[in-house]
Amino acid sequence: MIKNRLLLTDDGSHTIFSEKFGENYHSGFGAIQESKHIFIDAGLNTVIDKNLTDLRILEVGSGTGLNMLLAYLWSEENNISVTYYGLEPFPICKNEALLLNYPNQLGIDKNLFLDIHNDIGNSKKLSGKFLFQVNSDLIEDANLPDSYYNVVFFDAFSPDAQPEVWTPDIFINIYKSMVADSVLTTYSCKGIVKRALKEAGFRIEKLPGPPGKREFLRAWKL
Numbered sequence: 075m076i077k078n079r080l081l082l083t084d085d086g087s088h089t090i091f092s093e094k095f096g097e098n099y100h101s102g103f104g105a106i107q108e109s110k111h112i113f114i115d116a117g118l119n120t121v122i123d124k125n126l127t128d129l130r131i132l133e134v135g136s137g138t139g140l141n142m143l144l145a146y147l148w149s150e151e152n153n154i155s156v157t158y159y160g161l162e163p164f165p166i167c168k169n170e171a172l173l174l175n176y177p178n179q180l181g182i183d184k185n186l187f188l189d190i191h192n193d194i195g196n197s198k199k200l201s202g203k204f205l206f207q208v209n210s211d212l213i214e215d216a217n218l219p220d221s222y223y224n225v226v227f228f229d230a231f232s233p234d235a236q237p238e239v240w241t242p243d244i245f246i247n248i249y250k251s252m253v254a255d256s257v258l259t260t261y262s263c264k265g266i267v268k269r270a271l272k273e274a275g276f277r278i279e280k281l282p283g284p285p286g287k288r289e290f291l292r293a294w295k296l
């Protein structure tokens with residue numbers, strides 16, 4: 075297994091440098107800050123008043139599990155049931171998960187966080203309201219259900235590191251898997267990403283980014 079490097083970001087939360095992809099998993103300006111801004115505030119908080127009883131989330135690249143952990147806290151805070159489906163073909167190893175300081179930073183039980191990284195492939199509960207499954211499929215090969223997801227977190231490495239996952243074909247597949255009036259958020263605002271999302275049928279918005287990042291994208295399936 076390739077050894078990754080653990081790094082501290084400016085908000086005090088960890089990230090990992092991926093030796094395989096040559097990039098950090100999160101912004102050096104703050105991992106938790108970035109995830110909350112792009113995926114929780116711009117993603118989950120936009121569907122909060124739609125009165126959904128069971129929210130279905132797809133994450134492309136679930137990695138450290140930080141987005142899932144924040145989605146779990148959001149589900150508890152807002153009393154909304156969540157079914158969370160993560161795709162992660164290159165999972166971090168248990169020792170790396172053990173070192174991450176997200177449980178401390180977010181004030182939650184370490185074992186709950188480690189549960190995310192056990193038994194990849196099985197469907198499990200983090201609470202009565204939060205069901206999750208992480209699968210090892212590449213997004214290129216994933217067989218996604220039709221008209222199912224309410225929110226998509228698109229969090230692969232950058233288009234420079236992995237251009238093969240930011241293509242119209244991939245976004246068309248994801249678009250089909252989403253219900254009407256649903257939302258996808260992603261940190262990249264590159265031209266090829268905007269064009270690929272538009273070609274897939276999304277209506278896109280550029281939004282102000284978290285510290286250190288001017289803009290990011292929210293894409294709607296209307």
Ligand SMILES: C[S@@+](CC[C@H](N)C(=O)[O-])C[C@H]1O[C@@H](n2cnc3c(N)ncnc32)[C@H](O)[C@@H]1O
Pocket residue numbers: 098099100109134135136137138139140141161162163164165211212213214229230231232236239
């Ligand atoms: C920028 S990191 C973000 C990880 C995660 N969201 C987090 O908060 O830690 C990108 C993730 O995408 C995963 N990934 C790489 N190629 C992928 C692919 N083809 N399909 C799905 N995920 C992929 C990587 O293994 C990595 O965990």
